[in-house]
Amino acid sequence: MRLLLAGIVVMLTPELIAGSRVGVYLDFDQPASRTATAAMQKEAADALRLQGFDIAWRMVAENQGDEVFERLVVVKFTGACASEGFLRPTREILVLGTTEVSSGQVLPYSQVHCDEVRRLLPAFEFATDRSRGDVGLGRAFGRVLAHELYHVLMGTTHHSSAGLAKAIQSTDDLKSDEFFFDQTDWPVAQTSDMSSARRTAPPANRAVSP
């Protein structure tokens, strides 16, 4: 069952989190831009590294089942993850990413909706220099991905009022030169008691034009 993020906080100590190696398996609906994928991986890895996670990128299609990771996440990318210059822009609020939840447990299966990100960022989608457009889009994909990985790695539906863990990100957030997690997000989630943390989160990881 896919919910837009309803679940409970899993108690994780900083010791468990620090230096944790995470295998993130990517599964693209359509061939993705290499430039956008590289920018996405850098953006997400940088954000998670600041929280003590070391991400190893893998493709689902190339998985031989012979690697072991402390944590493993599978991420499906819908739509075309590249600047193609034809998706109609919108100012609607769109769902950019989701993570699976079952029986109150956050599962390690997420989705990033590339077409929706492209529709919110016409400056990149219609960039004259396609490579620059892909870099900008890739960075935005990476921010959506980092948000979903936060839910999975923390086992939480918690959202914050600032940074990458916000439930709704503006197009300025997605486009800005730097946008990371608010440093209070992770310690709060790690030390929350179950009663205060057990709650239903609003639909998550959406974006809205300013």
Ligand SMILES: [Zn+2]
């Ligand atoms: Zn969320």
